[in-house]
Amino acid sequence: xxxxxxxxxxxxxxxxxxxxxxxxxxxxxxxxxxxxxxxxxxxxxxxxxxxxxxxxxxxxxxxxxxxxxxxxxxxxxxxxxxxxxxxxxxxxxxxxxxxxxxxxxxxxxxxxxxxxxxxxxxxxxxxxxxxxxxxxxxxxxxxxxxxxxxxxxxxxxxxxxxxxxxxxxxxxxxxxxxxxxxxxxxxxxxxxxxxxxxxxxxxxxxxxxxxxxxxxxxxxxxxxxxxxxxxx
Amino acid sequence: xxxxxxxxxxxxxxxxxxxxxxxxxxxxxxxxxxxxxxxxxxxxxxxxxxxxxxxxxxxxxxxxxxxxxxxxxxxxxxxxxxxxxxxxxxxxxxxxxxxxxxxxxxxxxxxxxxxxxxxxxxxxxxxxxxxxxxxxxxxxxxxxxxxxxxxxxxxxxxxxxxxxxxxxxxxxxxxxxxxxxxxxxxxxxxxxxxxxxxxxxxxxxxxxxxxxxxxxxxxxxxxxxxxxxxxx
Numbered sequence: 001x002x003x004x005x006x007x008x009x010x011x012x013x014x015x016x017x018x019x020x021x022x023x024x025x026x027x028x029x030x031x032x033x034x035x036x037x038x039x040x041x042x043x044x045x046x047x048x049x050x051x052x053x054x055x056x057x058x059x060x061x062x063x064x065x066x067x068x069x070x071x072x073x074x075x076x077x078x079x080x081x082x083x084x085x086x087x088x089x090x091x092x093x094x095x096x097x098x099x100x101x102x103x104x105x106x107x108x109x110x111x112x113x114x115x116x117x118x119x120x121x122x123x124x125x126x127x128x129x130x131x132x133x134x135x136x137x138x139x140x141x142x143x144x145x146x147x148x149x150x151x152x153x154x155x156x157x158x159x160x161x162x163x164x165x166x167x168x169x170x171x172x173x174x175x176x177x178x179x180x181x182x183x184x185x186x187x188x189x190x191x192x193x194x195x196x197x198x199x200x201x202x203x204x205x206x207x208x209x210x211x212x213x214x215x216x217x218x219x220x221x222x223x224x225x226x227x228x229x230x231x232x
Numbered sequence: 233x234x235x236x237x238x239x240x241x242x243x244x245x246x247x248x249x250x251x252x253x254x255x256x257x258x259x260x261x262x263x264x265x266x267x268x269x270x271x272x273x274x275x276x277x278x279x280x281x282x283x284x285x286x287x288x289x290x291x292x293x294x295x296x297x298x299x300x301x302x303x304x305x306x307x308x309x310x311x312x313x314x315x316x317x318x319x320x321x322x323x324x325x326x327x328x329x330x331x332x333x334x335x336x337x338x339x340x341x342x343x344x345x346x347x348x349x350x351x352x353x354x355x356x357x358x359x360x361x362x363x364x365x366x367x368x369x370x371x372x373x374x375x376x377x378x379x380x381x382x383x384x385x386x387x388x389x390x391x392x393x394x395x396x397x398x399x400x401x402x403x404x405x406x407x408x409x410x411x412x413x414x415x416x417x418x419x420x421x422x423x424x425x426x427x428x429x430x431x432x433x434x435x436x437x438x439x440x441x442x443x444x445x446x447x448x449x450x451x452x453x454x455x456x457x458x459x460x461x462x463x464x
Contacts, residue, residue, distance in 0.1 A: 046385070047332075047340050059325050065339075066331035069301070073324050092305050093291050099298035100279075107297075108279050111343075153278070 002027045005044070006051040007034050008216040009122060009185060011114050012064040012106065013051040015178035019071055019087055019171060021209030027053075035127050064106060068171050087171035098165040101157075101172035105179050112146040114179045121186050125221050147183065151194045154180075158200035169204075177204050181213055187224040191232065198232075206230050234259045237276070238283040239266050240448040241354055241417060243346050244296040244338065245283040247410035251303055251319055251403060253441030259285075267359050296338060300403050319403035330397040333389075333404035337411050344378040346411045353418050357453050379415065383426045386412075390432035401436075409436050413445055419456040423464065430464075438462050 004020065004027050006013030020027050032041050034050050045052050045062040053061045053070075061067045072088040088095045120140055124130045154176060157164045165172040180201060183189050191198040204210060214228040226232035236252065236259050238245030252259050264273050266282050277284050277294040285293045285302075293299045304320040320327045352372055356362045386408060389396045397404040412433060415421050423430040436442060446460040458464035 047336055049335075049340070059328075061325075061328045062332050063335045063339075065297070065335045066328040069331055070324055070328050073327075092302055093293075095305075096291075096293045096298040096302045099301055100294050103281075103295045103297045104279055107295075107339075108281070 001056050003030060003054045004028070004051055005030045005032050005041070005054075007032055009118065009182050009218060010034060010050045011110065011118075011175075011178040011182045012049070013178075014181055014213055015106070015171070015174045016051045016053070016064055016067050016071075017212065018174040018177060018209050019068060021212070022169070022174070022207075023071060023087075025071070033126075035123060064175075068102070072171070087174070089168045089170060090166065094166055098170045098172045101165050102175045104153075105172070105175040109150050109176075109179050113143050113150060114182060117143045117147075117186065117188060118182060121188075122218065122221055126218065144188065147188065148190070148193070151189065151197055154200065155194040155197040159196045164200070173200075173204055177201070177210070181205075181210075185216075185218075185223045185227055186221075187227075202230065202232070233288050235262060235286045236260070236283055237262045237264050237273070237286075239264055241350065241414050241450060242266060242282045243342065243350075243407075243410035243414045244281070245410075246413055246445055247338070247403070247406045248283045248285070248296055248299050248303075249444065250406040250409060250441050251300060253444070254401070254406070254439075255303060255306075255319075257303070265358075267355060296407075300334070304403070319406070321400045321402060322398065326398055330402045330404045333397050334407045336385075337404070337407040341382050341408075341411050345375050345382060346414060349375045349379075349418065349420060350414060353420075354450065354453055358450065376420065379420060380422070380425070383421065383429055386432065387426040387429040391428045396432070405432075405436055409433070409442070413437075413442075417448075417450075417455045417459055418453075419459075434462065434464070 002020075002025065004013075004016065006017060006029060008031065017029075032038070032050060034048070037048055042048060044054075044060065047063070049063050051064065051067065053067050055061070061070050068087055072086060088098050090098075116139060119130075120135050120143075124133060124135060154164065161167070163169045163173050164176055180189060184191075184201075191201070205214070217223070234252075234257065236245075236248065238249060238261060240263065249261075264270070264282060266280070269280055274280055276286075276292065279294070281295050283296065283299065285299050287293065293302050300319055304318060320330050322330075348371060351362075352367050352375070356365060356367060386396065393399070395401045395405050396408055412421060416433075423433070437446070449455070
C-alpha cells in the first residue's frame with residue numbers, strides 16, 4: 001500500500017489525490033501542515049513541498065511533477081472503463097499539450113493567484129505567526145483580477161474541447177481542478193461569469209475521484225454553501 | 233529544422249539550449265524579450281513563458297517542462313558517445329529523482345532567487361518602465377541569503393553523486409546550470425564557499441553544449457571576468 005503525505009487545501013496535493021483516485025490506486029493518507037517545516041517531514045522531502053508519495057516498496061516520490069509523471073508511466077490498477085486510463089494520453093504532441101497546461105496551472109496560476117490567495121485568506125487564519133496580520137486588501141484585489149484572466153482562459157479551453165487538453169480527461173484537468181477547488185473553498189471563483197468553465201468544473205466535480213475533496217473542511221474557515229453542491 | 237524562441241538570460245531557455253546541444257539536435261534560434269509581451273509571441277504561447285520550440289513539422293511545444301519531456305521521449309540524433317543519451321535516464325525511480333531536482337531548480341530556486349534577482353539586477357537595466365526604480369537592496373540581500381541555501385544543497389548533491397541526480401548527466405544538471413549560469417553572469421554566485429558545487433559547475437561549463445551560453449552578453453550589463461573562464 002502506498003502512503004500519500006498531503007495537505008487538504010494544497011492544490012498540488014489535490015491534483016495527486018485526484019490522479020490516484022482516477023487510476024484507482026489504493027493509497028493511505030497522512031496530513032502535513034505545509035508551514036510547520038517539521039524536521040521529520042524535511043527529512044522526507046528537503047524542499048518542504050507537498051505532496052510526497054511513499055510506495056509500498058519504500059520508494060519515495062516527491063512533488064506533483066515527479067509523482068504525476070511516475071503515475072503516468074505505471075499501468076492502471078484496474079481495467080479501463082470510464083476512468084482515465086492514463087494521465088498523459090495520446091501521441092507526444094498531445095502529451096506536450098497536456099504538459100503545457102499542467103505548467104500553466106501548477107506554475108502560472110499558482111504564481112499569479114493560488115499561492116498568495118491561500119496565504120492571505122487561509123494560512124493567515126491558521127498559522128499563529130500570521131494571525132495578527134491584517135489581510136492585504138490591495139493584494140487580494142490584484143489576485144482576484146488575475147484569477148478572472150485565468151478563468152477566462154479555462155472558459156476558452158472548455159469551449160474548444162471536451163476536456164481542457166483535448167478529448168480525454170488528463171492531468172491538465174486534475175491540475176486545474178486542484179487549484180480551482182481550493183479557490184472555490186474560499187468562495188473566490190465567480191463561476192457565474194464563466195459558464196463554460198463552470199460546466200467543465202461541474203463535470204469533474206461529479207466524478208467519484210472528487211468526493212473526498214468535497215468533504216474536506218478547515219476548522220474556523222468554512223467553505224461557502226455551494227462548495228460541495230454538485231448542481232451549484 | 234527546429235526553431236527555438238528563447239531569451240539569452242532566461243534560465244528556462246538556457247536549460248533547453250543545453251538540452252538541444254547535448255542531444256545534438258539541429259536547431260535555429262530566435263530571441264524574444266520576455267517582458268515585451270508582443271502579440272505575435274503571445275499568439276505562439278499565450279502564457280508568455282519562454283522558451284518555445286517549433287519543430288520542423290510545425291508542431292509547437294511551449295515551456296521547459298513540456299519541451300524537456302518531449303525531448304526526453306525522442307531518440308538522440310547521433311549515436312551516443314560522451315553525450316547524454318537521454319535527459320531522463322534510468323528506471324522510473326531514477327527518473328523521479330531527476331524530476332524532483334528539476335522541480336527544485338525550475339520551481340523552488342526560481343521562486344526563491346532567480347526570478348526576482350533577474351528582475352532587480354538585469355531587467356531593471358533593460359526595461360524602460362523599470363529603469364527609474366531604485367534597486368530594492370533589502371530584497372537583494374534576502375535573495376542572496378536564499379541563494380546560499382541553494383548552493384549548499386548543490387554542494388551536498390555534488391558531493392554525494394557524480395552528477396546532481398545520479399551517475400549520469402541529466403536534465404536536473406541542465407536545469408541547475410540554467411539558473412546558476414544566469415546568476416553567475418550577474419556575479420551573484422559565491423563559488424569560493426562551495427568548492428564541490430564549483431567543481432560540478434566547472435565540469436558542466438567545460439562541455440561543448442555550454443559554449444554558446446558563455447558568449448552571451450547583455451548590452452550595458454557586462455558579466456564579471458570569470459563568467460566565461462573555464463578555470464574560474
